[in-house]
Amino acid sequence: MQKNVSLAAYNTFRFSYQAEYFAVAETLESLKVLLAWANRLDIKVTIIGGGSNLLISNDISGLVIINRLAGMKAREHLGDLVSFTVAAGETWHNVVEHAIEQEWYGIENLALIPGTIGAAPVQNIGAYGVEIKDVLARVQVIDQTTGDVYWVNARDCGFAYRDSHFKGKWKNKLIITSVELTLKKHADLLLSYGGLANRVEGEPSLKKVFETVCKVRQEKLPNPSELANAGSFFKNPIVSSEQHDELKKRFPNLVSFPFESGFKLAAGWLIDQAGWKGKKYQGVGVYDKQALVLVNYSEENAAPLMVLEAQIKESILDLYGVELEREPVEFPVLVNNPASELSFKVDGEA
Numbered sequence: 001m002q003k004n005v006s007l008a009a010y011n012t013f014r015f016s017y018q019a020e021y022f023a024v025a026e027t028l029e030s031l032k033v034l035l036a037w038a039n040r041l042d043i044k045v046t047i048i049g050g051g052s053n054l055l056i057s058n059d060i061s062g063l064v065i066i067n068r069l070a071g072m073k074a075r076e077h078l079g080d081l082v083s084f085t086v087a088a089g090e091t092w093h094n095v096v097e098h099a100i101e102q103e104w105y106g107i108e109n110l111a112l113i114p115g116t117i118g119a120a121p122v123q124n125i126g127a128y129g130v131e132i133k134d135v136l137a138r139v140q141v142i143d144q145t146t147g148d149v150y151w152v153n154a155r156d157c158g159f160a161y162r163d164s165h166f167k168g169k170w171k172n173k174l175i176i177t178s179v180e181l182t183l184k185k186h187a188d189l190l191l192s193y194g195g196l197a198n199r200v201e202g203e204p205s206l207k208k209v210f211e212t213v214c215k216v217r218q219e220k221l222p223n224p225s226e227l228a229n230a231g232s233f234f235k236n237p238i239v240s241s242e243q244h245d246e247l248k249k250r251f252p253n254l255v256s257f258p259f260e261s262g263f264k265l266a267a268g269w270l271i272d273q274a275g276w277k278g279k280k281y282q283g284v285g286v287y288d289k290q291a292l293v294l295v296n297y298s299e300e301n302a303a304p305l306m307v308l309e310a311q312i313k314e315s316i317l318d319l320y321g322v323e324l325e326r327e328p329v330e331f332p333v334l335v336n337n338p339a340s341e342l343s344f345k346v347d348g349e350a
């Protein structure tokens with residue numbers, strides 16, 4: 001464990017705030033010890049995976065734990081299903097690659113989404129018509145307060161569009177330590193979203209779909225290791241059918257998809273049409289190939305990005321009457337944390 005560590009290398013926006021206490025957990029046992037230490041001293045715990053869906057906007061008081069729990073295990077069933085259990089700190093894309101090598105179907109459309117598998121259920125990651133909830137059997141969690149470890153079935157996790165109980169009532173209570181996916185050994189490809197069918201060359205196969213998804217994503221999304229960003233900065237807004245019809249009259253080219261009883265609007269299209277693509281503000285900006293992505297060219301702190309965000313939101317509200325909601329999780333500023341009063345030893349026993 002260390003004290004006052006810069007988090008610049010642990011969030012893909014590369015904002016350079018500090019963690020008051022900092023540790024990397026590589027095993028479930030070490031995670032338990034860290035949580036027990038934090039509990040004993042009444043210190044708040046923040047868990048970070050790959051930091052690719054974060055907006056850190058200030059120093060974080062308390063203990064920041066980087067999740068690096070490792071390991072994968074598969075159990076093949078009679079018939080054509082596979083239970084694939086993966087420790088939460090494994091990189092999501094490595095999990096997808098492993099599935100492709102084994103010829104297991106179900107997560108090929110989710111290739112190249114950055115981050116850990118443990119964070120994937122938190123916002124129910126999705127791309128090209130597939131969400132992790134579609135293949136998730138259950139998650140193993142640890143209760144931050146009691147240290148109890150148990151499994152929760154996927155159907156009880158409150159999954160919705162980019163949402164789950166891990167972002168709501170279980171936030172700061174449960175940490176995901178392992179994820180069990182149910183994948184298929186028979187061909188079951190979904191090509192009807194995002195123009196995938198037109199991009200796959202020749203007869204579609206598992207490998208071809210995987211490669212096409214990787215190629216398309218590399219063309220249109222900035223690689224966080226080259227240009228700091230957190231992927232889509234806004235969720236696609238959901239509007240009623242009435243509001244959608246009015247907007248469609250004013251903007252015939254509006255990009256939208258039926259969703260539940262209303263419509264989901266393509267936030268990238270709204271922002272692009274409002275003239276924001278490629279715009280810069282101080283050291284941050286709107287990515288010039290995809291207006292939904294905000295990028296950080298040179299800033300160490302999040303203030304300019306939050307100004308840009310506010311300006312975009314205001315302009316979208318003025319133009320379309322639609323309120324944009326941020327996708328990345330902001331870590332709040334904590335004041336008067338008792339941790340700041342404590343003395344600290346490197347072995348973690350304060």
Ligand SMILES: Cc1cc2nc3c(=O)[nH]c(=O)nc-3n(C[C@H](O)[C@H](O)[C@H](O)COP(=O)(O)OP(=O)(O)OC[C@H]3O[C@@H](n4cnc5c(N)ncnc54)[C@H](O)[C@@H]3O)c2cc1C
Binds near residue numbers: 050115126174222
């Ligand atoms: C270039 C780019 C493209 C992206 N494309 C997509 C996309 O197509 N679809 C999509 O859905 N997302 C996308 N994202 C967002 C991001 O990759 C996902 O949300 C990913 O699941 C985040 O994983 P992470 O490990 O980086 O999480 P982090 O950013 O580290 O954490 C995100 C949140 O989850 C919590 N958390 C992390 N680990 C755990 C755990 N083990 N238990 C409980 N809570 C935890 C954190 O406290 C935080 O609140 C993209 C991001 C980038 C940078």
